[in-house]
Amino acid sequence: MHIRSAVASDAALLHRLAAATFPLACPPDALPESIEAFIAEHLSDAAFAAYLADPERELFIAEQDDTALGYAMLVHSAPSDPDVLAGIGAFPTSELSKLYVLPEGHGAGVAAALVERSVAAARERHAASVWLGVNQLNGRANRFYEKSGFERVGTKRFKVGVRFEDDFVRLRTL
16 A cells, blocks of 8 residues: 555545545434535535645545555644634644545555554644544544544534534644
């Protein structure tokens, strides 16, 4: 497996990965139309093109045998959400905004490799911590992040379509 930095021409690939993986992280009772609306607004080709052009963001793609298995997005800017700020005690911080892996990559070390590449990138930018939000009902992801050194430091709300979801805020001090 290889982790590489995403480039501008990867926007469509990232959209396809996001469209396939974002629904897997949503609670079972999430409305399908809300998931579709979120993908259309935040995970489209155009959205990824903008993310890739933003100097405050880094995106990574995990590949095996030239097949993309997952991706991560790191945001190197201070959080504006007061609920997030309340839990973070180590600044500057970077947000692990997105980390998604296709089912065929689950349990194969893909997510762990993406986390470690993201943490390394945050260190390169002199971050003192990395934070993320993860749905409180996503037991698999919460266990993974805890095992990866992300402590639960608070809660926040995350809007998907017309409904707010409850997330844990997790922090890894570097």
